[in-house]
Amino acid sequence: MGMTITEKILARAAGRDKVSPGEFLTCKVDQVAGHDLQAKQVLTQVKNLGVKKVPNPDRLAIVFDHQAPAHSVKLADLHASVRTLAGELGVTNVFDVGSGIMHVVVPSEGFVLPGEVVVINESHAPTSGALGAVVMGGGASDGVAAIVSGEIWLVVPETIRINLHGKLPKGATAKDLGLKLMALLGYEVQAVYKTVEIGGPGMAAFSMDSRFTLTNLCADMGAKSAIIEPDEVTLAYLKGRAKRPFTPVYSDPDCSYSAVHDIQLEELEPLVSCPHSVENVKPVTSVAGTKIDEAVIGTCTNGRIEDMRVAAEFLGDRRVAPGVRLIVVPATKEVYLEAMRLGYLPKLIEAGALVMPAGCGPCFGEHSGVLGAGETCISAGNRNWLGRMGSEKSFVYLASPITVMASAIAGCITDPRD
Numbered sequence: 245m246g247m248t249i250t251e252k253i254l255a256r257a258a259g260r261d262k263v264s265p266g267e268f269l270t271c272k273v274d275q276v277a278g279h280d281l282q283a284k285q286v287l288t289q290v291k292n293l294g295v296k297k298v299p300n301p302d303r304l305a306i307v308f309d310h311q312a313p314a315h316s317v318k319l320a321d322l323h324a325s326v327r328t329l330a331g332e333l334g335v336t337n338v339f340d341v342g343s344g345i346m347h348v349v350v351p352s353e354g355f356v357l358p359g360e361v362v363v364i365n366e367s368h369a370p371t372s373g374a375l376g377a378v379v380m381g382g383g384a385s386d387g388v389a390a391i392v393s394g395e396i397w398l399v400v401p402e403t404i405r406i407n408l409h410g411k412l413p414k415g416a417t418a419k420d421l422g423l424k425l426m427a428l429l430g431y432e433v434q435a436v437y438k439t440v441e442i443g444g445p446g447m448a449a450f451s452m453d454s455r456f457t458l459t460n461l462c463a464d465m466g467a468k469s470a471i472i473e474p475d476e477v478t479l480a481y482l483k484g485r486a487k488r489p490f491t492p493v494y495s496d497p498d499c500s501y502s503a504v505h506d507i508q509l510e511e512l513e514p515l516v517s518c519p520h521s522v523e524n525v526k527p528v529t530s531v532a533g534t535k536i537d538e539a540v541i542g543t544c545t546n547g548r549i550e551d552m553r554v555a556a557e558f559l560g561d562r563r564v565a566p567g568v569r570l571i572v573v574p575a576t577k578e579v580y581l582e583a584m585r586l587g588y589l590p591k592l593i594e595a596g597a598l599v600m601p602a603g604c605g606p607c608f609g610e611h612s613g614v615l616g617a618g619e620t621c622i623s624a625g626n627r628n629w630l631g632r633m634g635s636e637k638s639f640v641y642l643a644s645p646i647t648v649m650a651s652a653i654a655g656c657i658t659d660p661r662d
Contacts, residue, residue: 246496248403249473250439253378253493257361265402265502273303273390274360274377279346280308282365284322286387287329297334298391302487305337305355306330307346309603314341315611344576344602347371347460347544352576354485358474358492363390368463368544368626370440374455375482376474376492378439381463401468402502403439404429408446409508415661416512417554418454419546419624419644422461423515427525428505432466438502440470441495446509447472452481453550460545461626464522514659516622517642520630528647528659538621539564539652541645542573542600543607546624549579551645556588558649558660564596565655571613572597573605597652609633615640622651 247255247262255263257271278286283306290298298304306326314320323341330338339349346364351372356362358376362369369381380398382390390396406425412418429435440462442455450458455472462470472478474492482490514528541547541555552574564570572592574580580602583589589599598613600606606613607625615621615634621641623633628640641657650660 246499248439248441248499248501249376249471249493249495250378250403250441250469251400253359253361254400256359263400265400267400268397269400270395270397271361273363273394273396275303275355275362276387276390277305277307277346277350277355277362278365278387279306279310280312280323280326281310282384282387283326284329285384286365286391287326287333289384289388290333290391291329293392295333295392299394301334301336304335304391305339305350305353306335307339307343307349308341309345310608311610312341312603313601342577342601342603344579345544345547345604348548348575351375352485352578354482354487357482357486357488357490358478359490363387363396368460370462370467370470371456371460371544373469373471374452374459375478376472378469378471380469399437401437401439403441404435405501405504406440406442407444407504407506408442409444409506410446410510411449412509412512415514415646417644417646418450418457420512420515421507421509422458423517423525423642424507424512426461426465426517426523429465431464431521431523434503435462436466437468440465440467442470442472448475451550452477453548456548457545464626514644514647514661516647516657517628519628519639519641522626522628522642528643528657531641531657532659534657535620536568536622536651536656537619538569538571538613538615539648540571540573540606540613540621540623540625541648542571542575542605543625544575545626546645547573547575547579549582551624552579552583552588553586555645555649556591558646559591559595559653562595562653564652568652568655569613570597570652571600571606573600573612574602577602606633622648622657624648
C-alpha cells in the first residue's frame with residue numbers, strides 16, 4: 245500500500261521510510277510563523293528557556309496582522325514588546341504593520357515550499373498547504389517547541405480526498421466551491437484532525453489565488469492540514485519566491501484515503517454561508533433581497549490580487565448603494581500596490597469603497613469595520629460566528645467577492661448572475 249502526499253512528507257520529516265495514520269511522530273520543522281497576538285507569549289517563553297538567539301532565524305517569521313495598526317495604547321505597547329523581543333532574540337523576518345496577513349505574506353515571501361513541514365501559530369494555517377506542504381496550526385507551546393528544538397510531535401492524520409471534475413460555471417468561484425465543501429464535510433465534523441487533499445482533473449484550471457481560498461476554508465472544517473499536489477501552476481508561483489531548494493512530493497496511486505468525494509464543478513452555483521455558522525450554506529437565491537449595511541472584500545480567504553480584479557471588473561460603471569459601507573482590505577502590501585497600479589483600488593474608491601491598510605481588517609471584529617447591533621454584513625471572509633465581527637446582535641453572511649460586490653451595488657444580498 246502506498247502513501248498519501250501528507251504521509252510521505254511526514255515520513256521524510258521523521259526520518260522514516262513509511263508511516264501510517266494514527267502513528268505518533270517527531271518531525272523536523274522547516275518553517276515557523278506567528279502573528280502579533282501570540283508573538284509576545286511565544287518569544288517570551290523562548291527567552292525564559294535561556295535562549296539568547298533563536299536557532300535558524302531564517303526559518304522563523306513574525307507578521308503583525310490581526311490588530312494592526314494598533315487601535316489602543318495597550319495594543320501599541322504589545323506591538324512594541326514584540327519588536328523588542330524579536331530584536332533581542334535575533335529574529336530577522338519581522339513583517340511589521342501594513343505588511344499584510346500572515347497566511348498570505350508567508351507563502352508569497354517564499355517561506356512555504358512543496359514537501360515541507362510548517363508550523364504556524366494560527367488556526368488558518370492550512371491555507372499555505374495549497375503549495376504542496378504540510379502546514380499545521382498550533383498554540384504558543386507548539387511554536388516555542390518548533391523554534392527551539394526544530395521539531396514537533398504529532399499524530400499522522402487520515403486523509404480525505406476531494407476530486408474535482410469539469411469547470412466552474414459563470415458566477416461560481418473557488419469560494420463557492422469552498423463553501424460547498426464546508427457543507428459537505430461540516431464544521432468540525434468529518435475532517436477533524438485529518439488532511440483534506442484536493443485534486444483531480446478540474447484542479448488544473450484553478451489559479452494559485454483560488455487554490456489558497458480552498459485550503460483556507462478547510463481550517464473551519466477542523467482539518468489538521470489541507471494540501472494540493474504541486475503542478476505547473478505551483479511551480480510558476482514559486483519561481484523567484486522560494487527561499488531554499490525544495491523537492492515536490494506526490495501521492496502514490498495505490499494510497500489509502502479515509503473518504504473520497506467527487507465534485508462536479510459545473511453543478512455549482514453562487515452560495516452563501518448564513519449566520520451564525522460557517523456550515524449553514526445555502527444558494528444565494530434563497531436569501532436574495534436581505535438588506536445589508538456593510539460589505540467586505542479581503543481577509544486571508546479573498547484579499548488577493550485576483551479578488552481585487554474580479555471585484556473591480558464586476559463593478560463596471562456602477563456605484564456602491566447608498567447606506568452600504570464597502571470595505572476593501574488588500575491581503576498584503578504587494579497586493580495593495582499592484583491593485584493601485586492596475587487601477588482596481590482607485591476604481592473601487594471612486595465608486596464609494598473604503599480601502600484599509602493591508603491586514604486582517606474587520607474580519608477579526610476588533611477594528612476597521614466593526615458591526616453594531618442589528619447590522620448585517622456580507623463578507624468575503626471565512627467566519628460568521630455570533631459576534632465575530634462586532635456586536636452579538638449583528639449578522640454576517642459569507643460569500644465570494646463577486647457576490648459581495650453585487651450585493652454592495654444592490655444594497656441587499658444579490659445573485660451576481662442577476
